[in-house]
Amino acid sequence: MTNEQQSSSPSEPERTGTAEPRLTSGQLWYRFLFFDWLFRDVNAARDLFERHAARQHNQRMSRYLPVYLRRWSVLTVFDFGLGLLFERVIQATLLSAWFFTWSCVTFTGMVVITVAWLFLASARMP
Template sequence: MSIDKQTSEEAPELPFRSLLYRFLFFDWLFRDVSAARDRIERHAAFQHNRKMSRYLPVYLRRWSFLTAFDFALGVLFEKVLQAGLLSAWFFTWTCVTLTGMVVITVAWLVLTHARLS
């Protein structure tokens, strides 16, 4: 059996839509702690989430790029092309992505610096 055939059997290819979602959003990495039935499952889910929090700076970098890109497009449409409605659209998305960056930062800080009681 060749290596190419073996890897294609092990990891099925995801559709582009799923890949894009996983590229931008990180919720698929984490387990729901509130869905745990007892303390042991809750602790295991929390430990899993703490381990997965090491990937949050990668998502923060991606979202900071989106924020800068949206802001740059807003400035471009406002100053260069004099398109007020389009610039407002991109400035609004700048605020949305900046809010996403705050959420990612808070989640990363809580998960990396939380103490178990």
């Protein structure tokens, strides 16, 4: 029996297009850095039950926010380190200002993630 005959045997289920679509590299990077895709919009709920389900879902998903906080802290340290490198070693003030600015932006992202995590982790359901 050849390989072609083995793969087309009637006892094996045929694989149709049931696989999940693959994400592009841009989508993967977005999901790696930003966490909004994990959460549901509570205000878009049509009734009280959907609102309650969305809030419970968001509270469950808040367990992943420390992972994003760690990623953003690495970005902050990396940007700040590059700012120091360009300022002290290479004497490139424009590039150092660029990286120091991005370290401030990523630090602000860390603050947002921390506040969202504390808010969702400590929220009580009514």
